[in-house]
Amino acid sequence: MTECPECEATIEPKPMIPGEIFSCADCGAELEVTTTEPFEVQTAPKEAEDWGE
Ligand SMILES: [Zn+2]
Numbered sequence: 001m002t003e004c005p006e007c008e009a010t011i012e013p014k015p016m017i018p019g020e021i022f023s024c025a026d027c028g029a030e031l032e033v034t035t036t037e038p039f040e041v042q043t044a045p046k047e048a049e050d051w052g053e
Contacts, residue, residue: 002030005043013039 002011009026013036014021020033021044030044 002039002041004031005041006031011039011041 002007002013003009004011004026005013006024007027007039009024011024011031016033016036018033018035022031022033023029024031030043030046032044034040
């Protein structure tokens with residue numbers, strides 16, 4: 001069973017691809033699919049909001 005690394009909520013496997021980012025339905029944390037067989041996720045790395053020069 002896959003759990004959210006942030007809140008430990010159960011995450012049901014969905015047809016997603018490795019590298020896909022989605023939000024935990026429970027805590028809203030951004031998660032990244034690492035593998036689909038088995039289905040595993042990790043907390044998505046926060047991208048620096050550096051849009052300036
Ligand atoms: Zn969560």
